[in-house]
Every structure is written in C-alpha cells, then in structure tokens.
C-alpha cells in the first residue's frame with residue numbers, strides 16, 4: 001500500500017464515495033467536482049494495487065462546513081484573523097481496510113501538506129453519530145494542536161434544506177458535530 005497526492009483523475013471517485021457514504025445528495029457531488037482544477041483543493045490518498053482505498057481531502061483558504069453555519073463561520077473567522085486556514089473536507093477509508101491506522105496516516109500527511117502550503121490553522125468538523133460515536137475523533141488529533149472545540153448537537157438538522165441526506169438518519173438527521181480549530 002502507498003500514500004500519494006490526490007490528482008484531478010481522483011475527484012470523480014472521491015465525489016461518488018462521498019455521496020454514498022458521507023452525505024447523500026447532488027450538492028456534495030457538485031462541490032467536489034467543482035474542485036476539478038485542484039485550485040484551493042488538495043489531499044492524500046491510500047492506494048492498494050491501483051485501487052484508492054482511502055482519502056483525506058482539504059479546502060485551502062476557506063472556512064466551509066457541510067452545510068452553512070454562519071455564526072460558527074464568523075467565530076472561526078475572528079479567531080483566524082485572515083491567516084491562512086485549511087478546512088478538512090472528506091475523510092474515508094474503505095471498510096475492509098479500517099482499523100489499520102490508514103486514516104491516522106492520511107491525517108498526518110495532509111497536515112504536513114497544509115504546513116508546506118503555509119497554512120496557519122486547520123479546521124475540522126467530525127461527525128457524531130446519534131448514539132454518540134465520533135469516528136474521526138482520534139484521527140483529527142493529527143491535524144495540529146486544538147485551540148478551540150465546540151460540540152454541536154443536531155449540526156446536520158437542516159441537511160435536507162440544502163438537498164442532502166444523512167447516510168445514517170436520512171432526511172431527519174440527528175447527528176452532531178465536533179468542530180475543532182487546530183494550530184498548524
């Protein structure tokens with residue numbers, strides 16, 4: 001297995017996997033496809049025998065959540081004060097490959113890339129399932145020192161207003177989010 005930089009040829013696969021497993025709906029497909037030229041977008045993938053088995057992608061120079069959260073956005077903007085901020089976008093490892101430290105390694109590598117790009121902050125939005133499990137909790141720790149954290153229940157409640165659905169709850173999403181700002 002090897003780790004490589006995400007290229008334009010990977011975006012369609014990332015878009016389709018994200019739509020199936022992270023957030024259902026056309027919006028996520030459009031958003032990821034929109035990054036085709038890789039301007040302000042980068043990531044790392046794990047590859048086994050030519051197959052992408054995991055990825056962690058990021059958006060550069062923008063504070064973005066899965067769906068609009070203007071108050072949280074303006075709070076983060078105040079804290080980052082115009083300094084370069086990288087937002088974690090999609091993180092996924094195929095089920096057969098989970099539990100082997102792949103996501104942790106993707107996070108370490110994406111964080112190194114964010115530093116090379118002169119990022120000063122890294123924003124993460126980790127999904128909290130309705131029963132309280134936060135799959136990325138132990139992974140986002142690799143995105144830098146946590147200087148702010150907020151746990152927001154029902155963070156995805158309005159997903160359907162934006163043409164999306166939760167892969168766990170459907171239209172009526174009860175998942176929360178752990179929003180963290182990391183210093184790079």
Ligand SMILES: CC(C)(COP(=O)(O)OP(=O)(O)OC[C@H]1O[C@@H](n2cnc3c(N)ncnc32)[C@H](O)[C@@H]1OP(=O)(O)O)[C@@H](O)C(=O)NCCC(=O)NCCS
Pocket residue numbers: 021022091092093094097098099100101102103104105125126127133134135136138139
């Ligand atoms: C979350 C995900 C990327 C983890 O990938 P992975 O390669 O198995 O993660 P790692 O092996 O690096 O695990 C790192 C740590 O996180 C923990 N962890 C991994 N998946 C977890 C889960 N679903 N629930 C709780 N903890 C989890 C591991 O137990 C491990 O802890 P340890 O260091 O104490 O052993 C993968 O389960 C996935 O793609 N899930 C579906 C999509 C998703 O939830 N993405 C995150 C959205 S914010």
